Amino acid sequence: MNRRLLIVLFLLAPASATAQWTVKPGGWFMSHGFNAGRFPDRFSNGPGATENALEKRDWGMYFIYGWKEGLSLGLGxxxxxxxxxxxxxxxxxxxxxxxxxxxxxxxxxxxxxxxSIQPRVDIPLLYDTEARPVLGPVSTDAEIRLLYGNGFGALGTRGFVSASAGGAAWRTGADEFRYDLTIGLDAAPRLLLMAQSFNVAAFQDGGVAYSATKVGGSAVWKVSKGVGIQAGYYGGIAGKNTARERTFSVSLWLNRDAPSGAAVPGPR
Structure with missing residues (x-):
């Protein structure tokens, strides 16, 4: 497979905020993200780096449902x-x-x-693992991640901080470690501003096979109680054996509150 394509596949994680705490029983949250990005060719010099860029268009769906108090199920x-x-x-x-x-x-x-703790498996259900190239693992991968979230007050408004870190040692190829950070602030009654950092490092044969750090900012306009629209820009700022991508992202957020009387596990 083309080496550049392999590197981009490592970096296709969605550039959007996912839940860092469980959802109230009976409630759910879903996001649909649409991303357009460019990966300059790090293996070309001068103008060729732009002329030979790899471009991506992708859609990502994230869904989490509150099954029981303190326990949620999800799909991506x-x-x-x-x-x-x-x-x-x-x-x-x-x-x-x-x-x-x-x-x-x-x-x-x-x-x-x-x-919170989040075990996850990635299963190749919707494509032929014998075909080449494929845009996912050729066998089932697994990851365990720790997630932290907390709310805070600042400048007379509310905000939150969330972080996650996890390792994927049960996968084909290098062992991956991912760690992310999001800081959000309610800038207005219907406007949420977020600064985010997404990071990945992979280790193989006692060294770093590849790494990447991507940062960005986004805004979420709360159209109604159950609908939000997110728009953001993300760019790679550091890494090893990876191209520094530039990505624009638009997402649709949908959520449903839990039935009346359900406990509220998340910070407010």
Whole structure:
């Protein structure tokens, strides 16, 4: 498979905020993200780095449902179109990524915030693992992640901080470690502003096989109680053996409150 395509596949994690604490029983949250990005060719010099850029268009869906108090179930799915441009020629690859299934369990809750654990498996359900190239793993991958979230007050308004870190040692290829950070602030009654950082490092044969750090900002306009629209921009700022992508993202947020009387596990 094209080396550049392999590197981009490592970085196709959605650039959007996912839940860092469990959902109230009977409630749910869903997001649909649409991303358009460019990966300059790090293996070309001068103008060729832009002319030979790899471009991506992808969709990612995230869903989490409150099953019981402190326990939520979730699903993730993506579809991508990658266009590899080189010396006036282009190769297009499209397809589904792995189907992610996860369980989020709250471990602790207090004034210091909420700590949860999230085991997840990524299963190649929607594509032929014998085909090449594929936009996902050729066998089932697994990851365990710790998630932290807390609310705060600042400048007369509310905000939150959320962080997560997890390792995927049960996968084909290098062992991945991902760690993310989001800081959000309610800038207006209907406007949420977020600054985010997404990071990945993979280790193989005693060294770093690849790494990447992507930062960005976004705004979420709350159209109604159950609908929000997010728009943001994300760019790579550091990494090893990876291209520094530039991505625009638009997402639709949908949520349903839990039935009346359900406990509220998340910070307010």
């Amino acid at each position: 799915q993506g579809f991508a179109r990658l266009e590899d441009k080189r010396n006036g020629q282009s190769t297009v690859t499209t397809g589904f990524g792995a189907t992610g299934l996860f369980v989020m369990k709250r471990l602790a809750q207090g004034k210091g915030g909420i700590l």
